[in-house]
Amino acid sequence: MPILAVSVNHRTAPVEVREALAFDPGQARRFLAEEAAGLPERILLSTCNRTELYAVTPNGDPGVLLDLLEKARPGVELDAPGRAERYRDDEAVRHLLRVACGLESMVLGEAQILGQVKEAGELAAAAGAAGVLLRRALEVAARTAKKARTSTAIGEGAVSVASAAVELARRIYGDLSDRIALVVGAGETGRLVARHLRAAGIGRMLLANRTLGRAREVATEVKAEPRGLCGVPPALREADIVVCSTASETPILTEDEVRAAMRARKDRMLLLLDIAVPRDVDPAASRIASVFLHDIDALRDIVDANLELRRKAVPRVEALVEEAVRGYAAWRRGLSVVPTIKALRARFEEIREAELKANLKRVPPEAREAAERLTRSLVKRLLHTPSERLRKAGGEAEGAALSAPLREIFDLPEEPGE
Amino acid sequence: MQTAVDVLSVLLPACYALAAADSIVAFVGRSEGARHFLRPLVIVALGAHLLYLGLWAAVAHRCPLGTVFEAMGIMAFSIVAVYLAVEIRGGSRPTGILILPLAFVMVLPAVAFRWREGPANPHLSDPWFSLHTLAGVLGTAALTVSFVHGVFYLLLYREIKAHRFGRLFRRLPPLAVLHRKTHTAAVVGWAFLAVTIAAGYVWAARHDALETLPADPMFLLVVAAWLLYSGGLGVRFLGGWRGRYTVFLSVGGFTVLLVALVIVAFFFPSLHVHR
Numbered sequence: 155m156p157i158l159a160v161s162v163n164h165r166t167a168p169v170e171v172r173e174a175l176a177f178d179p180g181q182a183r184r185f186l187a188e189e190a191a192g193l194p195e196r197i198l199l200s201t202c203n204r205t206e207l208y209a210v211t212p213n214g215d216p217g218v219l220l221d222l223l224e225k226a227r228p229g230v231e232l233d234a235p236g237r238a239e240r241y242r243d244d245e246a247v248r249h250l251l252r253v254a255c256g257l258e259s260m261v262l263g264e265a266q267i268l269g270q271v272k273e274a275g276e277l278a279a280a281a282g283a284a285g286v287l288l289r290r291a292l293e294v295a296a297r298t299a300k301k302a303r304t305s306t307a308i309g310e311g312a313v314s315v316a317s318a319a320v321e322l323a324r325r326i327y328g329d330l331s332d333r334i335a336l337v338v339g340a341g342e343t344g345r346l347v348a349r350h351l352r353a354a355g356i357g358r359m360l361l362a363n364r365t366l367g368r369a370r371e372v373a374t375e376v377k378a379e380p381r382g383l384c385g386v387p388p389a390l391r392e393a394d395i396v397v398c399s400t401a402s403e404t405p406i407l408t409e410d411e412v413r414a415a416m417r418a419r420k421d422r423m424l425l426l427l428d429i430a431v432p433r434d435v436d437p438a439a440s441r442i443a444s445v446f447l448h449d450i451d452a453l454r455d456i457v458d459a460n461l462e463l464r465r466k467a468v469p470r471v472e473a474l475v476e477e478a479v480r481g482y483a484a485w486r487r488g489l490s491v492v493p494t495i496k497a498l499r500a501r502f503e504e505i506r507e508a509e510l511k512a513n514l515k516r517v518p519p520e521a522r523e524a525a526e527r528l529t530r531s532l533v534k535r536l537l538h539t540p541s542e543r544l545r546k547a548g549g550e551a552e553g554a555a556l557s558a559p560l561r562e563i564f565d566l567p568e569e570p571g572e
Numbered sequence: 573m574q575t576a577v578d579v580l581s582v583l584l585p586a587c588y589a590l591a592a593a594d595s596i597v598a599f600v601g602r603s604e605g606a607r608h609f610l611r612p613l614v615i616v617a618l619g620a621h622l623l624y625l626g627l628w629a630a631v632a633h634r635c636p637l638g639t640v641f642e643a644m645g646i647m648a649f650s651i652v653a654v655y656l657a658v659e660i661r662g663g664s665r666p667t668g669i670l671i672l673p674l675a676f677v678m679v680l681p682a683v684a685f686r687w688r689e690g691p692a693n694p695h696l697s698d699p700w701f702s703l704h705t706l707a708g709v710l711g712t713a714a715l716t717v718s719f720v721h722g723v724f725y726l727l728l729y730r731e732i733k734a735h736r737f738g739r740l741f742r743r744l745p746p747l748a749v750l751h752r753k754t755h756t757a758a759v760v761g762w763a764f765l766a767v768t769i770a771a772g773y774v775w776a777a778r779h780d781a782l783e784t785l786p787a788d789p790m791f792l793l794v795v796a797a798w799l800l801y802s803g804g805l806g807v808r809f810l811g812g813w814r815g816r817y818t819v820f821l822s823v824g825g826f827t828v829l830l831v832a833l834v835i836v837a838f839f840f841p842s843l844h845v846h847r
Contacts, residue, residue: 304604311742326732328746421815423747440733444815452735459737 155194155210157287159246160219161239161253162232163204164260171237174230175205175223179277186281189226193219195285197292199253199274201267203260206253208246210287216240247291247482251475254295255302256309263308263464268299286489291482298478306467306474311460316343316350318456319427322448323395324354326425336360336393338386339400340372343429347397348376360393362386364400390415390424397427398434409438416442429453491544494557497566498540502533577631580624581683587617588648588676595668599743610666614656621649621679628686637705645682646706648675650713654757658717662753665745670720700778704771711764712829715801718757719826722819725750729816751819755808758822762801769798793832800825 162175177185177200190196195210207219217240220232232238241249249258254271256263275292278284284292303309312321320330327333335356337348340363351359359378362385363369369380381389386406390396400406407426412435416424426447428435433449440447506529517525540560547556560566591613598606625646628636636642655671728744731737744750772791776782785791804821807813 322732325728325741325746327748420811420813421817423815443817446732448735455735456737 155212155287156214156243157208157210157246157291158214158216158219159206159208159241159249160216160223160232161204161206161241161249162223162237163206163239163258166237166239171230172203172205175227175232176200176202177205177226179273182274182277183281185226186278186283190222190283193222193283195288196283197274197278197288199271201270204253204258206249208250208288208291210285214242216242244479244483247294248475248479250291251295251298251478252472254299255471255475256299257468257471257475261313262461263310263467264313265303265309268296268303271295271299287486290485294478294482298474302467302471302474306470307463308467308471310463310467311456313457313460313464315429315450315453315457316346318453318460319347319397319429320350320354321456322427322446322453323351323425326423326446327394330354330356330395332357333394334358334360334392335395335397336362336386336389337376337378338362338383338396338398338406338434339430340368341399341401344397344399345372345376347399347427347429348372348378351395351397352376352378356395360385360389362389387411387415391418394423395425395427397429399429400434402430402434403432405434405436407435407439409436409442412436412439412445413442416445427453488545490554491547491557494560494566495541495544498560498564499533499537501564501566502537506530506533573627573631577624577627577686580620580627581686584617584620584624584683585676585680587613587620588652588672588679591617591668592672592676595666595672598666599669600739607666610668611656611659614652614668614672617675618649618652618656621645621652624683625649632686635702637702637709639685641682641685643705643709644678646709647713648678648682650710651675651678651716654710654714654717654760658721658753658757661756662745662749665743667721667724667745667750667753670723671717674716698775698778700771700775704768704775707764707767707771711761711768712833714757714761714764715822715826715829718754718761718822721750721754721757722823722826725754725819726816726823751814754819754822755805758801758825759805762798762805765794765798765801769795790832793828797825797828797832800828 162172164172167175177198182198182200186196186198190198190207190209193209193211197208199206199208205223207223209219211218217233220238220240224230224232239249250271252258254268256265256267259267271292275284275289275296278288312318323330323333323335330351333356335348335351335358337344337351337359340361344361344363348359348361359376360381361369361373361376361378362381362383363372364383366380366382369382372378373380383406390407390411396407398406412424412426416422421444423444423446426435426439426445428447428449431450435447435449437447437449439445510525510529514522544556544560591610594606594610594613597603598610625636628642632638637646651671652675655668659666659668724744725747727740728747728750731740732747745753773782773785776785800821804818804825807821808818
């Protein structure tokens with residue numbers, strides 16, 4: 155039976171369509187257990203950027219899957235040209251692997267998708283919807299994605315300004331748990347960086363804002379200590395990382411103020427991240443020893459460099475995907491001869507047991523265990539080469555060509571369904 | 573025993589070559605395996621080296637410090653031992669890319685020329701001279717490790733300051749870690765250097781050679797290097813200064829020491845003549 159897949163994603167559909175089509179875990183489980191129950195195997199992957207349905211079905215038309223999605227989400231039109239991508243067999247497996255590796259993500263190489271693919275597999279298992287073919291495809295996808303992340307740069311570095319700020323801080327200080335951050339400005343950008351710093355395990359965080367009320371509000375959210383803007387110069391002496399993101403028209407930190415702070419800090423390193431436009435820190439402060447002043451452009455340079463690294467890694471990841479797709483196809487071809495191999499083994503085992511039983515009296519009791527071992531080993535070795543040959547022959551036609559005479563010669567039972 | 577020494581003289585450079593190659597792969601590439609195996613490889617190389625030194629001392633019936641090449645072997649062993657200690661203490665990404673190839677280069681002549689040298693230095697039987705030499709080798713090893721980390725620190729400092737986010741930025745440990753490693757190794761080296769100078773002074777006094785010391789360029793340069801290190805550590809411990817100036821002093825101190833060890837010792841008349 156063919157493997158089919160349909161994908162509605164950020165390339166094919168605007169956000170309104172993706173929103174309308176999205177499934178939360180409960181809905182996905184219900185969909186798999188009820189609406190899509192007619193498909194022998196099915197997996198639903200639903201994230202903010204994509205909804206994809208993978209299925210094994212005797213009907214070879216991916217349109218069937220789109221119909222099911224449309225039924226589950228009335229009002230969503232999926233038959234418009236280019237609205238959905240359709241895949242079949244190897245292409246469907248390849249697509250799943252590419253998705254798991256982050257090659258199809260909006261932000262190339264993002265890591266979250268692998269977890270989402272795994273969750274989709276767990277949901278399918280819970281709904282009793284995952285069969286041999288799709289379960290194996292998910293395993294291969296997870297393995298390939300992990301290999302891609304460890305052996306290539308596909309997931310390397312930060313790819314947003316806020317995470318680039320944290321990456322830079324880590325390159326300077328390493329462990330952030332004993333460091334102090336000062337975030338100046340409680341706007342959206344400041345809050346975002348503060349959240350990233352908190353998630354990175356910053357030891358202590360001070361949050362300064364022109365209005366203390368707003369500082370308190372955001373400080374509570376990111377577990378920081380609120381300060382007014384007048385608290386910035388003294389805080390400069392103790393903080394290791396200073397993030398400035400105010401809407402001030404003039405610099406709030408002059409070169410002299412930074413120089414005075416550095417004297418008090420006795421040359422201890424200071425990372426100044428100025429992500430405000432217009433800038434909050436006098437650019438001349440970058441001349442001071444042990445001061446690392448980086449503005450929004452510098453952080454974007456980090457992001458660009460990381461994205462470039464990820465882009466360069468794409469051919470290597472694609473090669474890994476191709477290798478895995480080939481491996482999966484070979485495994486799948488091998489499945490067609492499994493019933494013959496099983497039947498052959500059962501027949502040999504039957505003969506072995508019968509002969510052993512018939513000759514049991516002639517074997518001394520102390521040698522019976524050895525005889526059991528010996529006959530088992532004999533059968534195993536005799537069947538090893540034929541089994542391997544069958545597996546390698548694989549494909550439907552070649553497998554059948556070898557299976558038929560074997561079944562005839564050894565009088566094996568007919569395959570179920572034949 | 574001689575056979576064991578012969579076998580180890582082949583195995584030892586091979587162990588160091590393997591560790592050096594692995595350190596390069598771990599630094600340049602992305603192989604987790606290379607990083608994972610680096611520490612065990614270094615430990616194996618050190619174990620083999622220790623065995624070699626013990627066997628060689630037994631075969632040659634002397635402390636393996638009697639020739640320049642033997643001193644190089646001990647120095648390589650000490651450098652790698654200090655590197656390993658600093659690496660274990662400091663954590664983070666491995667920085668053996670310069671240290672392990674250097675150790676390999678030093679070990680090669682140390683095992684290859686072990687028969688070609690004349691008899692050992694007769695002064696080695698004097699405990700003060702032995703202490704002076706051993707502390708000197710250990711101190712120089714620690715300061716080499718400090719220097720390498722100091723250079724890495726300055727390179728990364730420049731990269732970050734200039735907003736260059738290339739391979740060094742991605743592969744080197746964080747600046748603070750490099751600073752800590754530079755400092756830790758410098759403290760060890762400084763202490764051994766102090767012992768070296770003190771033991772050498774006592775030895776010179778016992779052999780009526782004190783009057784030659786003020787004119788001995790090696791002695792003067794080593795004392796100058798030690799003072800530079802003392803300055804660097806002093807501003808850190810007493811003044812609480814933490815920045816790159818302490819690294820500058822560390823790198824400067826090692827440069828002076830290198831001049832003393834290589835140029836002066838080989839080309840200028842001195843008590844410290846290398847043969």
